[in-house]
Every structure is written in structure tokens, then in C-alpha cells.
Amino acid sequence: MAELRTRIAGLEMENPTMLASGILGQTGESLFRIVREGGAGAVVTKSIGLEPREGHGSPCLLELDNGILNAMGLPNPGIDSFGEEMAVALKAGAPVIGSIFSDSPSNFAALARKMEGYGAAAVELNLSCPHAEKFGLDTGSDPAKVAEIVSAVKSAVKMPVFAKLSPMVPDITAIALAAEDAGCDAIVAINTMRAMKIDIDIGKPVLRNKVGGLSGRAIKPVGVRAVYEIAGRVKVPVIGAGGVYTGRDAVEYLMAGASAVQIGSAVRERGIGAFGIVSAEIAEFMKENKYKSLNEIIGLARGK
Numbered sequence: 001m002a003e004l005r006t007r008i009a010g011l012e013m014e015n016p017t018m019l020a021s022g023i024l025g026q027t028g029e030s031l032f033r034i035v036r037e038g039g040a041g042a043v044v045t046k047s048i049g050l051e052p053r054e055g056h057g058s059p060c061l062l063e064l065d066n067g068i069l070n071a072m073g074l075p076n077p078g079i080d081s082f083g084e085e086m087a088v089a090l091k092a093g094a095p096v097i098g099s100i101f102s103d104s105p106s107n108f109a110a111l112a113r114k115m116e117g118y119g120a121a122a123v124e125l126n127l128s129c130p131h132a133e134k135f136g137l138d139t140g141s142d143p144a145k146v147a148e149i150v151s152a153v154k155s156a157v158k159m160p161v162f163a164k165l166s167p168m169v170p171d172i173t174a175i176a177l178a179a180e181d182a183g184c185d186a187i188v189a190i191n192t193m194r195a196m197k198i199d200i201d202i203g204k205p206v207l208r209n210k211v212g213g214l215s216g217r218a219i220k221p222v223g224v225r226a227v228y229e230i231a232g233r234v235k236v237p238v239i240g241a242g243g244v245y246t247g248r249d250a251v252e253y254l255m256a257g258a259s260a261v262q263i264g265s266a267v268r269e270r271g272i273g274a275f276g277i278v279s280a281e282i283a284e285f286m287k288e289n290k291y292k293s294l295n296e297i298i299g300l301a302r303g304k
């Protein structure tokens with residue numbers, strides 16, 4: 001099998017697949033299983049805030065033809081009780097990346113400090129939730145605010161800091177550059193995109209929150225474009241997300257310039273084994289096409 005081991009922003013991974021934030025990442029036990037049974041190279045926790053939060057009422061998740069529409073509204077147990085889950089997740093032996101969200105640079109910094117104390121390998125800043133009012137896009141679409149948050153977190157912790165971006169901005173490279181200038185160690189792209197489903201029989205939006213975030217196959221071309229644009233401008237590694245279901249999807253992101261991929265929606269379809277399956281498919285593709293290392297593929301479509 002082709003060598004899939006990789007190192008991203010100092011994190012050693014058995015393969016370039018990671019669990020995306022928000023899918024089965026709320027308990028230590030599920031994070032543990034996703035590494036040990038599912039074969040993920042790293043896992044990202046559900047986004048955690050300062051206080052416990054219930055999120056939006058149901059219906060908050062719909063399966064569509066080409067993806068998933070969710071308006072979970074960032075439900076989470078709050079940072080103070082998350083240490084126990086982290087302790088269980090860490091036993092799996094792979095890097096555990098703590099995802100956090102907040103409404104101010106100082107609170108982001110406080111959350112990151114706690115995640116570091118819990119043993120997180122890195123922190124991922126959710127700057128891009130499209131359906132949680134003050135915690136999302138307003139912040140993530142303003143380069144100055146993004147820079148302020150990244151700097152606050154960088155000065156609070158020693159571990160690597162990842163910035164997770166939304167594609168719903170006129171120029172995603174401006175946000176990525178602001179995050180990089182402020183010291184972030186990797187960029188994650190993309191979060192979900194604002195979308196809606198209407199039940200025409202009752203004449204109303206289906207989601208309780210009306211608007212949700214679209215993920216899955218439907219957004220893959222947007223994610224690939226975002227990664228391609230960002231990787232052309234920043235020096236830090238880019239981690240691709242959005243519609244990765246197969247090894248060929250992952251290779252597409254790698255060729256756009258991603259160093260690794262995150263998998264979210266596909267876990268609902270392919271089960272927690274998705275990571276091992278996608279990794280084996282990447283290795284198969286490399287063998288068939290005589291690529292010896294991931295580095296030969298990363299950025300290939302850019303004519304690097």
C-alpha cells in the first residue's frame with residue numbers, strides 16, 4: 001500500500017483523513033471509535049463553547065438528494081465538562097483537534113487554553129457557522145475580526161491553531177491571508193453553506209430555524225475551488241472539507257492543494273469505517289497511477 005502517513009502543522013497522522021467537526025464528535029467514546037475502528041488519521045471535536053447550549057429545535061437535520069441540510073445551532077455540553085470526553089478520545093492515540101466557537105477574541109482564547117489543558121493536539125476555530133447568529137459568519141467574513149481572534153488565540157496557547165472558513169464570502173483568500181498573517185498554522189475550508197428546503201405541501205420551510213447549512217456532495221465543487229484559491233496564496237497547509245465520500249474525492253482536494261481532508265456527511269452514509277475506506281481508495285488510486293507519495297499529488301492541479 002502507498003505510504004499515507006503524513007504530518008500537518010506538526011500533527012503526525014497515519015493517513016490524511018480527519019473527522020470533520022459536528023459529526024459524532026461530542027463524546028469521547030465516539031471520537032475514540034472513529035480512530036480505532038474507523039481508521040481516521042485525526043479527529044475534530046464538535047464545536048464547543050463556554051456555556052452548555054441546546055441548539056435549535058427540531059427538525060434541525062434533513063437528508064437531501066445531494067447532501068445534508070442542518071441547523072443544529074451549535075448544541076454542545078460547554079467547555080467545563082468536556083475534559084472527560086477529551087480524556088477518553090485521547091486514548092485512541094491519534095491527534096484530537098478541539099473545535100471551539102465564541103463571540104469574542106478573549107473568549108476564544110479562554111476556550112483554547114482549556115482545550116490545550118485537556119490535551120488537544122491543535123485547536124480549530126469555527127469562524128464560519130452559517131446558522132448560529134452571533135457565533136458565525138459575521139465574524140468569519142471580516143478579515144480584521146478573524147485576525148484579531150487568531151492573534152488572541154495564538155498568544156494564549158502553544159499548540160497549532162487552525163482557522164475554519166466559510167465559502168460564503170466574496171474573496172476567501174482575503175480571509176485566509178488575514179488568518180495566516182495573524183499566525184494561524186493551517187486553514188480548514190469549507191464549512192457548510194446557507195440553504196433552505198420548503199415543504200410545498202404545507203407551504204413552509206422545513207427546518208425549525210428556516211435556514212440551515214448545506215454539506216455533502218452538493219458543496220464539493222465549492223470546497224475544491226476554495227482550497228485551490230487559498231492554496232495559491234498561503235504558505236500554511238490547507239485542509240479540505242466538503243463532500244468527501246470516496247478516495248477519488250479526497251484526491252481531488254489534494255490535487256487542488258489540500259494536505260489532508262475532513263469527512264463529515266459521508267460518515268452518515270458510509271458509517272465510521274469511511275476513513276479507512278477513503279484511505280484505502282487513495283492508496284489504490286496512487287498505486288494505479290504510480291504515485292509514490294502524497295506530496296506528488298498535493299497541488300498537482302495547480303501546476304505547482
Ligand SMILES: Cc1cc2nc3c(=O)[nH]c(=O)nc-3n(C[C@H](O)[C@H](O)[C@H](O)COP(=O)(O)O)c2cc1C
Pocket residue numbers: 020021022023046047061068070072074099126164190191192214215216217219241242243244262263264265266
Ligand atoms: C450535522 C452537522 C453538524 C455540524 N457541526 C459543525 C460544528 O459544530 N462545527 C463546525 O465547524 N462545523 C460543523 N459542521 C460542518 C462540517 O464540519 C463540515 O465543514 C461540512 O459539513 C462539510 O463537510 P462534509 O460535506 O464532509 O459534511 C457540521 C456539519 C453537519 C452536517
